[in-house]
Amino acid sequence: MSHPLRAAAFTSDAERTTWHDETLWFVRQKRDKAVYGIPEFQQLRQLASDIKEHTLSRLDEYLEQFEQNARANGVQVHWAADAEEHNRIVLDLIRKAGATSLVKSKSMLTEECHLNPYLVNNGIAVVDTDLGERIVQLREEAPSHLVLPAIHLKKEDVGETFHQHLGTPKGEKDPQALTEAARLHLREKFLIGEVAITGVNFAVAETGAVVVCTNEGNADLGVNLARVHIACMGLEKLIPRTADLGVFTRLLARSATGQPVTTYTSHFARPAAGREMHIVIVDNGRTRQLGRPDFRASLKCIRCGACMNTCPVYRRSGGHSYDFTVPGPIGAILSPNIDMRQHSSLPFASTLCGSCTDVCPVKIDIHAQLYKWRQIIAQEGELPAAKKLGMKLLSSVLARPGIYRLGGKIAREGLRFLPHGLTHAQALNPWAKARELPEAPKQSFRDWYAQQAVKQ
Numbered sequence: 001m002s003h004p005l006r007a008a009a010f011t012s013d014a015e016r017t018t019w020h021d022e023t024l025w026f027v028r029q030k031r032d033k034a035v036y037g038i039p040e041f042q043q044l045r046q047l048a049s050d051i052k053e054h055t056l057s058r059l060d061e062y063l064e065q066f067e068q069n070a071r072a073n074g075v076q077v078h079w080a081a082d083a084e085e086h087n088r089i090v091l092d093l094i095r096k097a098g099a100t101s102l103v104k105s106k107s108m109l110t111e112e113c114h115l116n117p118y119l120v121n122n123g124i125a126v127v128d129t130d131l132g133e134r135i136v137q138l139r140e141e142a143p144s145h146l147v148l149p150a151i152h153l154k155k156e157d158v159g160e161t162f163h164q165h166l167g168t169p170k171g172e173k174d175p176q177a178l179t180e181a182a183r184l185h186l187r188e189k190f191l192i193g194e195v196a197i198t199g200v201n202f203a204v205a206e207t208g209a210v211v212v213c214t215n216e217g218n219a220d221l222g223v224n225l226a227r228v229h230i231a232c233m234g235l236e237k238l239i240p241r242t243a244d245l246g247v248f249t250r251l252l253a254r255s256a257t258g259q260p261v262t263t264y265t266s267h268f269a270r271p272a273a274g275r276e277m278h279i280v281i282v283d284n285g286r287t288r289q290l291g292r293p294d295f296r297a298s299l300k301c302i303r304c305g306a307c308m309n310t311c312p313v314y315r316r317s318g319g320h321s322y323d324f325t326v327p328g329p330i331g332a333i334l335s336p337n338i339d340m341r342q343h344s345s346l347p348f349a350s351t352l353c354g355s356c357t358d359v360c361p362v363k364i365d366i367h368a369q370l371y372k373w374r375q376i377i378a379q380e381g382e383l384p385a386a387k388k389l390g391m392k393l394l395s396s397v398l399a400r401p402g403i404y405r406l407g408g409k410i411a412r413e414g415l416r417f418l419p420h421g422l423t424h425a426q427a428l429n430p431w432a433k434a435r436e437l438p439e440a441p442k443q444s445f446r447d448w449y450a451q452q453a454v455k456q
């Protein structure tokens with residue numbers, strides 16, 4: 001199903017759409033306040049972009065350096081070419097540890113690899129411990145946002161979910177009470193978790209350590225209580241030095257939620273005595289993206305979600321309408337790299353206003369890449385038939401000034417005389433559902449211009 005069709009399901013609830021739009025815009029405004037609070041923000045962005053550019057240009061060297069240092073720290077490093085291999089490695093490690101359950105802190109990579117269903121099908125109980133992730137897990141849904149996985153849900157929805165799964169009183173919607181219930185529920189899970197899986201925000205080549213940022217401290221609780229820690233990372237998470245880390249942590253939280261820094265920035269360098277630590281480094285299409293000059297900059301992404309919060313299409317169509325692990329503008333660039341045919345509608349889910357590029361803390365040229373994907377998708381013949389026909393018609397009109405002028409005249413006259421009920425009939429013109437058409441001008445710009453020229 002294409003993005004517009006999935007978005008139609010979301011926008012059919014107008015009240016929820018408006019609320020979703022306003023909530024994310026609020027986060028965007030918080031980001032703006034935090035950003036304007038530090039005068040050197042633009043320099044930080046440039047620096048972060050340059051560090052990532054440099055790292056990507058020597059990724060092979062930094063990966064080897066990282067592996068070497070991690071192994072020297074007593075960490076076991078595994079390489080996975082794709083999602084399938086990643087899942088197999090993780091399952092093997094869990095089985096070797098003799099475990100049947102695990103706790104997992106937020107990791108978009110494991111979502112990308114569909115690790116949860118794979119493990120559950122193999123008899124392993126998986127508990128997501130990030131509050132938002134746990135909510136969507138209980139509802140058997142995918143996260144709808146990189147940083148705010150349950151942002152599509154209202155507190156009433158969460159209350160009903162917790163009533164069904166955690167036994168909270170029916171109708172309870174007080175966020176404090178619901179958080180308290182989740183906290184008690186998750187504490188039990190932490191205590192019995194034998195294995196802890198975490199994502200990785202940054203992997204430092206010169207030390208072999210990984211850094212995980214959370215606001216709830218759930219990664220720390222999981223790792224410190226479990227016998228085995230498995231950190232799963234995409235190979236683009238590398239940064240060269242610990243000294244570079246501050247650049248990214250200052251940008252990440254401000255861009256994501258408007259906080260000066262994430263509540264917990266945890267460094268995991270080696271296993272505690274008597275325990276195991278594993279790092280699984282995953283490719284899953286990243287090398288292919290690295291080899292595409294027009295799109296390699298998308299690998300700079302630090303998954304802050306700012307491009308989603310600002311995108312007018314994301315805000316009004318919801319994360320699930322993208323049907324890809326990473327939604328929003330950055331997801332629309334990453335997804336065709338994985339499967340262009342399946343995700344061919346996503347680069348069109350944008351107004352190309354460029355707001356995503358403006359807020360991106362690592363200066364990815366997101367809207368330019370969206371435009372590039374559109375061209376490739378059209379060249380590869382992956383446009384839907386209606387769009388192809390529409391484009392053909394439009395190009396033949398635009399190539400013939402006489403027909404273009406005539407079309408403009410007919411539209412101007414038509415709009416003046418056609419009854420409002422017809423121009424705004426929702427079956428014919430869904431655009432006019434919540435908008436008025438502008439009043440048709442009496443003459444075209446071309447006629448007006450010609451008139452002025454004559455006067456002079």
Ligand code: SF4
Binds near residue numbers: 306308
């Ligand atoms: S593309 Fe930029 S703004 Fe979007 S999630 Fe990645 S780092 Fe953040």
